[in-house]
Amino acid sequence: MKTRPYHHGDLRAALLALAEDTLRDRGPAELSLRELAREAGVSPAAPSRHFKTKQALLDALAVEGFERLTGTMTGVLERAGASFAERLTALTRTYVSFATGNPALLELMFSRKHEPNPPAELITAMQGLMTMATDLIEDGQRRGEVREGPIVMAAVPLAAILQGMTDLALSGGFTGEQVDEGLTETIAFILRGYAP
Amino acid sequence: MKTRPYHHGDLRAALLALAEDTLRDRGPAELSLRELAREAGVSPAAPSRHFKTKQALLDALAVEGFERLTGTMTGVLERAGASFAERLTALTRTYVSFATGNPALLELMFSRKHEPNPPAELITAMQGLMTMATDLIEDGQRRGEVREGPIVMAAVPLAAILQGMTDLALSGGFTGEQVDEGLTETIAFILRGYAP
DNA sequence: ACCTGAACACCGTTCAAGT
DNA sequence: ACCTGAACACCGTTCAAGT
Numbered sequence: 001m002k003t004r005p006y007h008h009g010d011l012r013a014a015l016l017a018l019a020e021d022t023l024r025d026r027g028p029a030e031l032s033l034r035e036l037a038r039e040a041g042v043s044p045a046a047p048s049r050h051f052k053t054k055q056a057l058l059d060a061l062a063v064e065g066f067e068r069l070t071g072t073m074t075g076v077l078e079r080a081g082a083s084f085a086e087r088l089t090a091l092t093r094t095y096v097s098f099a100t101g102n103p104a105l106l107e108l109m110f111s112r113k114h115e116p117n118p119p120a121e122l123i124t125a126m127q128g129l130m131t132m133a134t135d136l137i138e139d140g141q142r143r144g145e146v147r148e149g150p151i152v153m154a155a156v157p158l159a160a161i162l163q164g165m166t167d168l169a170l171s172g173g174f175t176g177e178q179v180d181e182g183l184t185e186t187i188a189f190i191l192r193g194y195a196p
Numbered sequence: 197m198k199t200r201p202y203h204h205g206d207l208r209a210a211l212l213a214l215a216e217d218t219l220r221d222r223g224p225a226e227l228s229l230r231e232l233a234r235e236a237g238v239s240p241a242a243p244s245r246h247f248k249t250k251q252a253l254l255d256a257l258a259v260e261g262f263e264r265l266t267g268t269m270t271g272v273l274e275r276a277g278a279s280f281a282e283r284l285t286a287l288t289r290t291y292v293s294f295a296t297g298n299p300a301l302l303e304l305m306f307s308r309k310h311e312p313n314p315p316a317e318l319i320t321a322m323q324g325l326m327t328m329a330t331d332l333i334e335d336g337q338r339r340g341e342v343r344e345g346p347i348v349m350a351a352v353p354l355a356a357i358l359q360g361m362t363d364l365a366l367s368g369g370f371t372g373e374q375v376d377e378g379l380t381e382t383i384a385f386i387l388r389g390y391a392p
Numbered sequence: 393a394c395c396t397g398a399a400c401a402c403c404g405t406t407c408a409a410g411t
Numbered sequence: 412a413c414c415t416g417a418a419c420a421c422c423g424t425t426c427a428a429g430t
């Protein structure tokens with residue numbers, strides 16, 4: 001049998017995993033570095049070697065979330081059809097599925113959006129997701145399935161509707177089936193809006 | 197000249213005003229009850245008579261925000277034209293204007309959306325805003341300017357796009373002029389989506 | 393009714409010191 | 412390099428006591 005990693009092996013990864021757990025079932029307000037340290041079996045000062053500050057840990061968690069989401073999306077796109085409608089549907093379903101599966105993490109991922117100095121790593125991770133949206137639209141425009149216009153402006157409604165759809169799925173008390181129907185409706189709305 | 201209100205007059209209102217100030221220019225994370233008490237010139241325990249907990253103060257602030265926003269919107273609607281396009285434009289501009297003027301407050305207003313037990317007052321205040329959106333759409337449907345369909349589902353894209361537009365205006369580093377153009381684009385997108 | 397003073401159990405962060 | 416122990420300056424909240 002394996003012994004526990006000597007002197008706490010990979011504390012950084014352990015802290016991230018524990019943080020995601022408490023984030024998931026007790027919310028970000030309840031997250032305490034000292035408590036994380038206790039759960040990991042280290043002293044209160046130990047985490048500071050890996051995350052200079054509590055915010056740094058939260059940022060690292062957010063980056064991890066973006067990477068997981070964009071990774072999944074990339075995989076899904078490879079298996080999806082070529083039309084704008086098919087690719088939009090595939091990405092939308094992936095996004096909403098991630099959101100309903102990791103609501104607190106998703107909120108954390110976007111929580112630093114309006115703040116003055118988001119760390120470079122987080123900006124990069126966020127842009128990765130934004131790029132998937134703009135690529136989707138540009139591809140649709142090339143295929144003549146999406147009306148012309150500035151890409152950034154076109155990406156806003158898409159991103160926004162996804163967030164809104166997600167909110168409804170999370171807090172609306174809907175069944176999985178209802179969310180699925182709503183998704184179809186929403187995608188139809190977007191397609192009409194983008195129609196040439 | 198007026199003397200300062202005896203024994204701190206309306207501490208409740210004073211705390212709310214001070215809280216909104218620090219929320220505006222230092223963010224919600226920096227908000228401390230003890231500091232608010234210091235600024236108001238009372239003991240650390242004094243606020244607890246008016247707000248049992250820090251969250252209660254934040255909730256009260258959020259409720260105040262919703263009331264101010266819906267109040268302004270109602271006034272604007274009275275002066276707006278009758279067509280769906282006109283009323284949608286009027287409400288959208290009012291919303292984005294409030295959002296860019298009170299970004300931190302707006303975020304606070306929606307921050308308890310996903311949490312388990314939002315206080316009844318906050319739910320009511322949020323529903324007031326939601327009702328304005330659904331009323332707008334129902335009115336458009338009655339006039340034959342908006343396609344038929346479940347109102348809730350139709351309100352999601354609207355609310356979502358507004359939030360998304362707001363995000364872009366806040367964190368995109370756009371000029372007022374650019375936001376204005378973007379708004380026109382966005383409204384056009386919504387109108388196409390809703391077209392019968 | 394409204395507020396004070398003092399206390400309790402926590403925080404995040406720092407820093408010398410250990411291994 | 413990584414962690415401990417102890418300390419510092421703060422929290423939110425509670426509760427007897429004052430006016």
